[in-house]
Amino acid sequence: MYALLAAGPDSTTAAVQLRNDDGTPASEARIVPRAQLPGTVRELEEAHRPRWVWDRAGHWYPELLAGSARVEKCHDLALCQSILLFSEFAAGTGYAQQAVPMPPEAMAPNGAATAPSGQDSLFDAPAAANAPQAWGLDTVFKELSAQKSAINAATHPSRLTLLLVAESAGALVAAEMQHAGIPWREQLHRRLLHELLGPEPAGHARPEKLEALAVELRAALNAPSLNPDSPQELIKALHRAGIDAKSTRSWELMEFKHPAIGPLLAYRKLSRLFTTNGWNWLEQWVHDDRFHSEYVVGGVVSGRWASKGGGAMQIPAQIRSAAVADPGYTFIVADAAQLEPRVLAALAQDSAMAAAGQDDAGHNRDLYAGIAAEGFGGDRSMAKVALLGAIYGATTGDSGRLVPQLARMYPRALNYVEEAARAGERGERLTTFLGRSTPPVSPEWLAGQRSTTAEEQRRAEAAARSRGRFTRNFVVQGTAAEWALCWLAELRRRLRALAGTAAPGTGTPQLVAFLHDEVVVHCPQDLVEEVTRIVHESSRTATHLIFGAIPLEFPVKATVVQCYADAK
DNA sequence: ACGGGCCGCGCG
């Protein structure tokens, strides 16, 4: 059963209609005042458990969540369209000609721009007349039908279906996590800032301890007016002081012995804390002890998520001590161990590499340790650097030097990424296991490849190698993102089922963070064992859904902590 | 004044 949700005849209403799986209407279209929409959705959800079909989850679901309406599943037309338009699996289906152009993301379901325009509406009027309209029920149905036809005619319909279902589930998780927020103790964070930086400064002043380091640095470099935030001023001052650094990167500066280096590195570290995760950050992103950031599902070409506002996916270890579970709750922090190398082993069907991820008794073991034991004298970090170098396309340095050794050990895996790189260099498109493809090369890129002069040719070759590194990584990173997405979607489904059967009065486990290969569940203490089990089972389900029965597992490491900083 | 690009660094 589908439930189509679209804009109503005016900005204060929405339109809802049930459709059978074959597309025939199962109810009349209902026009619902927006204020009553959460109630209507709850009612239909209860009665039919439909798959909600809408232009984008981000247009509707936050408002539903605010009205305490949650849904089991959806079909996010915008996310699915952007996959289908590029996917090589759907290339021969004619979908690109059928697809209805999406209304811009900034457009609210009622057709009004949500972004503050600052312009008088008088001047916007002519443009608005040509702009794509908010979608009504008929448009939603038309696009859904086009997408279903494309999937049915695709070269791998079941893989593509799985990808689109998982992507849509991701849209629900993202909105729910945004709504819930990560438990974040403002007082703990403030105490941390006070200890490291001093009292909160007024206006645009530097905090005490940061200013003190700046003074010390200026003295050590004999540069009284130096602005330590300016790389240009800094590099000049360093050179004058006899420090012959090529850049002002911290890891490079660490090589030098000079009284200025200590204060400079300390300044850098604290400056970053102050500017990125200081008092302003707290003010902007933390409310009622919850950190609310925004996830952008499919925001990365590879299908990984991105985030915007507050940096939900780049929370520094330094401030994770402020993330503490509610009383009676704990965090279950779970991450997929060596996800990308394992994905490579599965993609390349490299049974030797797969075997390195298991011990003689057939139990999972650290894949890097296994590879190290096979050919790097037991040096785990060496094996890790080599393997990541192979996936990233390293050519120089320690990493590049170790890759040939790996190629002798695992020719299938290395050949797989090599082929992906060569195809990318030729300008071909690459596709993940479930069917997400790289964007086509730009006409400029293609034209560049036909350059004639020596200088242009050198640049074109560099561009080709760069694209090769991208496509080499794309297939692995993208398929890893698919695995993680399926894991996340299955985990959400199971958590909802658990919450549905829990005794009254028990709290609800809630997903609060997702970072590429890691999830965080805020979990009532009574349910920790059960949820930990579900986290592991979901990973096995994900593996089976994607790859079927393969001689390789994707083990998950789960830790139970009160404080996010204590994970790992 | 504003904005795009770059730098440096946080995360995976």
Added chain:
DNA sequence: AAAGCGCGCGGCCCGT
């Protein structure tokens, strides 16, 4: 242990 993939953010810097 290094410089190879994907991001976001804040500040600087230089063009307009």
